[in-house]
Amino acid sequence: MNDFERLIAFLKIAQDNMAILHRHLTSREGWFSGHEKLGEWYEKIGAQLDDLAELGLMSGRVEPTLKDAVELYSDKIINAYNRNYDETMNAAADIMRDIAKMMISISEGPPDIIKRLQNDGYKWNKIANYMIARATNSIKAADYEGDDE
Numbered sequence: 001m002n003d004f005e006r007l008i009a010f011l012k013i014a015q016d017n018m019a020i021l022h023r024h025l026t027s028r029e030g031w032f033s034g035h036e037k038l039g040e041w042y043e044k045i046g047a048q049l050d051d052l053a054e055l056g057l058m059s060g061r062v063e064p065t066l067k068d069a070v071e072l073y074s075d076k077i078i079n080a081y082n083r084n085y086d087e088t089m090n091a092a093a094d095i096m097r098d099i100a101k102m103m104i105s106i107s108e109g110p111p112d113i114i115k116r117l118q119n120d121g122y123k124w125n126k127i128a129n130y131m132i133a134r135a136t137n138s139i140k141a142a143d144y145e146g147d148d149e
Contacts, residue, residue, distance in 0.1 A: 001068070004052075004109060005061055007102045007117075009069035010076070011049040014095050017078045018042035021092055027085035034085055038092060041127075045099070048120065055113060089132045096128035 001009070022038035025031060053063050070077070076098065078091060103121030106114060 001064060001072075002061070002108070003102070003106045004056055005064050006072065007099075007106065008049065008053050008056060009064035009072050010098065010102055011045055011052070012064070012066055012069040013073045013076050014099055015042055015045040015049060017076070017095055018045055018092060020078055020080045021083065021088050021095075024080060024082045025085065025088045026082040027088070031085070034088060038088070041092065041096075059110070093128035093132040096124040096132075100124040100128070 018038060019042045022035060022042055025034050025038065027034070057063060064072070083091065100121040103117040103124070106117050108114075
């Protein structure tokens with residue numbers, strides 16, 4: 001399995017993990033905004049998964065099954081239990097950083113796909129490193145410059 005196929009497998013795990021975080025956010029503080037953002041993020045992961053898997057199939061790659069994904073990333077599967085806001089957002093940031101790291105590390109393939117993966121990886125890192133850090137008071141709002149994508 002190549003790096004692109006491993007990314008597809010990981011996105012399957014990441015989408016489920018983000019959905020678990022979405023459903024198990026219990027904190028009153030930040031619940032509405034956090035719950036909504038987590039929903040947006042797992043939908044975004046799902047859309048990227050669908051799009052990238054289809055691009056892979058068009059270029060002759062094999063889509064990993066869910067079984068493949070679990071075998072590869074069993075250590076990344078999170079447990080379904082209620083979490084407070086900060087724990088939830090930090091877990092979401094870890095998922096995003098893992099996605100970003102994988103996207104940015106892919107160097108084989110069509111240049112337009114590589115560029116797209118690098119851009120998407122940058123965006124996931126941006127959310128994890130600034131928006132979530134700001135939401136959990138890990139950084140001051142003044143330390144963050146940019147849009148809230």
